[in-house]
Amino acid sequence: MKKKLYTAIGLMSGTSMDGVDVSLIKSDGFNQLINVLDEYFEYNKILHKELIELRNLILTIDDLKLHANRIKELEREITLFHSKIVSEISLKYKDEIDLIGFHGQTIFHNPDQKISKQLGDGKLMSQLVNKRVFYDFRQEDIANKGEGAPLAPIFHNLLSNNINEKYSINFPVCFLNIGGISNITKIIKKDEKLEKNLEAFDSGPGNCMIDEWVRKNSKNNFDKNGLIAKSGKIDQLILNQVIDNFELNSFDKSLDIKDFNISFARGLSLEDGCATITNFTAYLIAKGIEYANGNNADPIKFLVCGGGRKNDYLINSIKSYLSHKQNISLNSIDNYSLNGDYIESQAFGYLAIRSFLNLPISYPKTTGCVTPTVGGKLAQNI
Template identity: 65%
Template sequence: MKKKLYTAIGLMSGTSMDGIDLSIISSDGYDEFSNILDDYYEYDKNLQDQLVRLRDLVLTKKDLLHNSEKLRELERNLTLFHADAVNQSLKKYRDPIDLIGFHGQTIFHNPSEKITNQLGDGKLLSQMVKKKVIYDFRQADIKNNGQGAPLTPIFHYILSKKINQNFNVKFPVGFLNIGGIANVTKVINDSDNFQNNLFAFDIGPGNCLIDEWVRKNSNKKIDKNGELATVGKVDQLILNQAIDNFKINSYSQSLDIKNFDVSFARGLSLEDGCATITDFTAYLIAEGLKYIGQKNSITFLLCGGGRKNFNLISRINNYISNENSINLKFIDNYNLNGDYIESQAFAFLAIRSFLNLPISFSTTTGCKEFTVGGKLAENFQ
C-alpha cells in the first residue's frame, strides 16, 4: 500500500551563523523523497553580531542562566526572522504545507551535561506562519544517552539509495558534510536495518576555525573559495605542534565549535594563519575519513559550505592520497545541491518525527536505543 506523501519545509541555521537555508520537500518519511524548492535568507548584520557575541559568551551551563534574558530576546528575534523567511517562500510555493522542521540556532551543546540549546521558539513560529512545527530535535536523543548529533544520517540513507539506483554508485556510500563541524555518515548497503547499516561520527572542525580566524583578523566573514589560504604559507612548526597537541582518540563524542580555538596560530599573518589553520582542519578531517573508510573501498560525497573551499578540499585530498580505498566526489554531481542537504534533512526529520519514527540510532549518535526526536507545536486555529 502506497504511503501518504507529506510536504514539509526544513529550516537550518548552522554554526557559521550567516543565515537560514530553507528547503521544501515531498516525502513519505520512509523511502520516497523529492526536492521542490531551496532558498537562502541571509541574517542582517545586527542579528548575526548578536548571535556570535552571545554564543561566545555562553561557555558553561551557568552562562546559559546568567544570559537567559538576552537569550530569550534573541530567540524571539531569531524566530521572527525565520517566520518571515517561511512566509516569503510560501509566496513562491502556493500548495499546502503539512509540516515545518525548525532546527533553530545552536548556542550551547554539551551532551556530557545533557544540555543542548538551540534558539528557536517553535510555538511562536507556528503561530506566525499558521503551520505545524516540529522543533527541539536533539534533546530527546541526549536524554537517551546520545550525543544529540549528527542527526542527518537517516536522510543520507535515503539519498544513498537514490544515488545507487540512479548513478550506480556502489555501496558502501559515505557522506562528508563540512559545515562548522565536519561529520561523516557511512551507509553499508540498502538494507533498512539501520542499527547494522548506518554509522556516523563528528570527525573534527569544518569551517569553524577558518571562519573564526578570518573574522578576528579582517573585515571578512569567510575565506571565500580558500583564496586567502592559497596566498598564504603553512607554518610547518606551528602546524605540527597543533597536530601533536590535539588528538581525537575516540569518534564516539559529538563536537562543538567550542572544542577548538585558533590561539595556536597567534602571531601569523592573515594569509599564513589561514593556510596553517586550513591544513590543520584538513588533517583532522582526513584522519576521520581514514577511520571510517578503513575496511572497504568507499566514495564520500561532499556537501556543506566547506566543499566550496577548494584549498581545504585540495589539502584533504593530499592527506588521503595514499588511501586507494577512499574517493571524494561532490554531491552536486548527482543532481543534488550540496548547500541544502541539511535543510532538506530537517524537513525529512520533521515528517519522521510527526509519524513517530526514529531519527537517531545507537550507531549514529550513541543513544541507548533508537530515538524519536522533536516536539510538535500547533499554535494556531
C-alpha cells in the first residue's frame, strides 16, 4: 500500500546571507519525491548588510545575550520575509500545503556549548501563514550529543536511489555540497538500513573564505564562476605555509564559517588573494573527498551541489588535487535532472515531513548523535 504524500515548503537561507531558496515538494517522508517548484527570493541590500554585521558580532555565547535586542529585531524581520514568501507560494499552488520546513538564518553554531542559533520565529510564522511550521532543526541533535550538522544526508539518500534507478549509477555514491561550508554524504548501498548506510561530515570551508575576501576587497559579494581567482596568480609560498600550519585532524566535528579566516592573504591583490584562498579551499575539500573515498579503488562519483559547483576555478582546483586518484570523479548534480541550487531547500521540506511523522532526521554516522534523532520543533496555529 502506498504511503500518503504530504506537501511541504522548504525554506533555506545559507551562509552567504543573500536570500532564501524555496522549494515545494510532495513526499511520503520515505522514498517518494515529487519536486513541484523551486524559487529564489533575494534579500534587499540593507537586510543583507545587517545580517552579515550581526553575525560578525556574535563570536561567543555571551554575545547572544549582549546583542539580544538586535537579534530579536532581525529575527522578526527574517520571519516576516520568509512568511511573505510562503504566502506568495501558497497563492500559486492550488492544492493544500501541509507543512513548512523553516531553517532560518544561522548566526552562531557551537555544538560544544550545546547551541546552534538560527534567526527564525516558527511560532510567529505559523500565526502569519496559518500552517504547521517545523523549525529549529538542529537543537535536538545537539542535545543528543550530535554536532547538529549536516542535516541533508537523509535527503541525499532518497536522491541517490532515484538517480540510481534513472541513470544506473553504482553505489557507493557521494554528495559534495559546497555552500559556505562544504560537506560530504556517502551512501554505501541501495535500500540499506539507514543507520548503517549513511555517513556524512563537514569537510572544510566552501565558499565562505572566498566570499569574505571578495566582499572586503571589491564591490562584489562573490567570485562569479571563479573569474577573479582565474585572473590572479597563486602565492605559492603563502599557500604552502597555510597548508602546513592548518590542521583539520578529524572529520567528526561540524564547522562554522568562523572556524576559518583569510588573514593569511593580507597584502595580496584582489585577484592573487582570491586565487590563493580558492586553492586552499580546494585543498581542504580534496582532503575530505579522499577521506570519504577511504581505501576504495573502484570508480566512485561525487555529485556536486550548492553554489560552489558554479565556481569553475574551484572545481578545477579540486580536480587537480585529486589527479592521483583515478577512481574519483566529480559531476555536477545538474547532470542528473536536478537543480543543484535547491537541494537543501528541498531537503528542509523533506525534513519537515519526516519530523511530522516522528521519523529520525539525523544518525550517529551523519552528525555523531548517540541514537537516530527526530528533530524540528512544531509550531501550529491552525
